Amino acid sequence: MPKLAINGGVPVAVELNKFISQWPIFDxxxxxxxxxxxxxxxxxxxxxxxxxxxxxxxxxxxxxxxxxxxxxxxxxxxxxxxxxxxxxxxxxxxxxxxxxxxxxxxxxxxxxxxxxxxxxxxxxxxxxxxxxxxxxxxxxxxxxxxxxxxxxxxxxxxxxxxxxxxxxxxxxxxxxxxxxxxxxxxxxxxxxxxxxxxxxxxxxxxxxxxxxxxxxxxxxxxxxxxxxxxxxxxxxxxxxxxxxxxxxxxxxxxxxxxxxxLPREVEIKHSNGKYLSDQLRRIGVVKPTRDDERVTKRGYYYYVMLYNEEELHGIPKDLFIEALRAEGVPVGVSYGPPLYRQPAFRRENIKNVFPPNARIPDYENLYLKGAEEFAKRELVLSHYVLLAPREGLDLIVAAIEKIRDNVDELLQVLPKWKEKRTDTWIDTLYKRD
Ligand SMILES: Cc1ncc(COP(=O)(O)O)c(C=O)c1O
CATH class of the missing domain: 3.40.640.10 (Type I PLP-dependent aspartate aminotransferase-like (Major domain))
Known part of the structure; x- marks a missing residue:
């Protein structure tokens, strides 16, 4: 019997949506x-x-x-x-x-x-x-x-x-x-x-x-x-x-x-973000952003996590996202590739955008290592997920742990998944001709 929800198993974080309010909230x-x-x-x-x-x-x-x-x-x-x-x-x-x-x-x-x-x-x-x-x-x-x-x-x-x-x-x-x-x-x-x-x-x-x-x-x-x-x-x-x-x-x-x-919501998110980061550091696979003692409060728009493909035996980030979503965790990515890969920066699309005296960078051929790496690894939860009580956050951790412990199941479906996979909007932005 498969354990992972992506293979038909029972989702471990199915209750999570009960803890997350629909955004925007109002009273x-x-x-x-x-x-x-x-x-x-x-x-x-x-x-x-x-x-x-x-x-x-x-x-x-x-x-x-x-x-x-x-x-x-x-x-x-x-x-x-x-x-x-x-x-x-x-x-x-x-x-x-x-x-x-x-x-x-x-x-x-x-x-x-x-x-x-x-x-x-x-x-x-x-x-x-x-x-x-x-x-x-x-x-x-x-x-x-x-x-x-x-x-x-x-x-x-x-x-x-x-x-x-x-x-x-x-x-x-x-x-x-x-x-x-x-x-x-x-x-x-x-x-x-x-x-x-x-x-x-x-x-x-x-x-x-x-x-x-x-x-x-x-x-x-x-x-x-x-x-x-x-x-x-x-x-x-x-x-x-x-x-x-x-x-x-x-x-x-x-x-x-x-x-x-807002101030109360910020306090909750700050403290829940810290709690979630502590749990993630313990279980591995995804890593929270680094702590910096100069950052005394985190207001959050995204809770950013960094995926480590090697730690999950080479499972691609997209398959990990699918598996985590199947378990009931509303995880996603933020903006996809670095900005210079957007069609808006292609030579034919910046014609007439800049004044004649401007020195225009060769956006199309840029490759910035830090941005490429961040794009490859980042995963995000929307800020309002951090308004959930701790039992809700524990379900996120349980879902990641479950995937980590049953990675064999993902390795088995990987070849078929690759075969069936069609280009996402992100893939299209990575194509340069
Ligand atoms: C980093 C950043 N800057 C600027 C903006 C622009 O804000 P708006 O959508 O209100 O125009 C956004 C909006 O998402 C943003 O994420």
Whole structure:
């Protein structure tokens, strides 16, 4: 009789879904906040004391920042930050090679050129030593992503940025609640951007915010985000040519209400993440990201694990994922291959994207070792899985242990599995002609 669920055995973690709430979560307070705002007929932030203003203050306070500028999504949060620091046509901005595409596309959207630096294969975060290799006389800024909520090395990145006179922008789209040396991330660099898209730890379906501690940058960001209007001077005086990045009042009301719950959720995820990592270190096969005592709180967007194919007798990661999912664990991958393998970076697709004076990297032929290794090994659980009680997390551990102990069954099905397997979306991105 087969034991593994992938072969028809009984799934060991079948109860896990009872412990995981459907995301996004909400309660009566959230519903009331939205309904009240609808009834108020104040749906746009263009009046004093708006919900957007209240949310900016509350989120900035929670994230140890002086200022917040609420925006429509996390992508434009980065664009706003880049415009505010003055990134312009042909400027180079160093970004990690492993991230969601918005980290790089925000740069090209403001006329700059994203230059990929390698990532640490143990965390997925930008590798400061490779950042230094990529600096040229055209470099204006560095964007560091706190991948999955694990803060990038802000000590080194701050040192490098200062040494070379560059701006440091934190892409904190994954890092609500994360701390570096006891301080929340997002405004440790010059500016930071967050996303409130539906899958994020704090969400209103869409939304974003830019944080900063710098008075001048805050003032400029506010001006740019509201089509050139100076705060407190509504109406039709516009001081610069700009765009509209504003967040709606309905979203701001929902975010304000959800923000009340966030600190407690962050604590639960931080402590459960630590528990799960301790268990995984004990059983092997997948490894948690490395501990760093400077990371004092992990807010989590992804709980990242690193798969070790050798430890499971050469079973490919995709088969391991299938086996684990069959046991009832909602495991997956994040973004697949390193970003430079996306069709968006092929020569024919970047024609006309960059200004004529730009020096365009040979994206198509890039190969960054850390990013390739991270892509090959990473597995993720969504952050809300960490809101499950410990008995739920124990089922994840039990499922991995079960696969480890019955690897013979996987070895038997491996040849057939390989034969039947068709290309996944990830395989297609690895094909270069
Ligand atoms: C690292 C990173 N940066 C930026 C963004 C962009 O955020 P949004 O989807 O709100 O535009 C995301 C969204 O998933 C992200 O993961």
């Amino acid at each position: 009566e307070d959230d519903i009331n906040a939205v309904v009240e705002t609808i009834k108020s007929r104040r749906w746009c932030r263009l009046y004093p004391g708006s919900k957007a203003e209240q949310f900016e203050e509350a989120f900035a306070r929670y994230h140890d920042a002086k200022y917040g500028i609420a925006v429509a999504n996390g992508t434009v949060a980065l664009e706003l930050a880049l415009k505010t620091i003055g990134v312009t046509y042909g400027d180079e901005v160093i970004v990690p090679a492993y991230t969601f595409i918005a980290t790089a596309s925000a740069v090209s959207e403001v006329g700059g050129v994203p230059v990929f630096a390698d990532v640490d294969p143990e965390t997925g975060n930008i590798d400061p030593s490779d950042v230094e290799n990529k600096i040229t006389e055209r470099t204006k800024a560095i964007i560091a992503v706190h991948f999955g909520g694990y803060p990038a090395d802000l000590d080194e990145l701050t040192r490098i940025a200062k040494k070379h006179g560059l701006f440091l922008i934190e892409d904190a789209a994954h890092a609500h609640g994360s701390e570096w040396r006891g301080r929340k991330v997002g405004a440790i660099g010059n500016m930071g951007g967050f996303s409130f898209q539906e899958s994020k730890s704090l969400t209103a379906g869409e939304g974003g915010i830019v944080l900063t501690n710098d008075d001048k940058l805050a003032e400029r960001a506010k001006l740019i985000h509201n089509i050139g209007r100076v705060p407190g001077q509504p109406g039709y005086i516009h001081y610069i040519l700009s765009s509209n990045y504003r967040l709606s009042e309905i979203q701001a009301a929902l975010l304000l209400s959800r923000l009340n719950k």
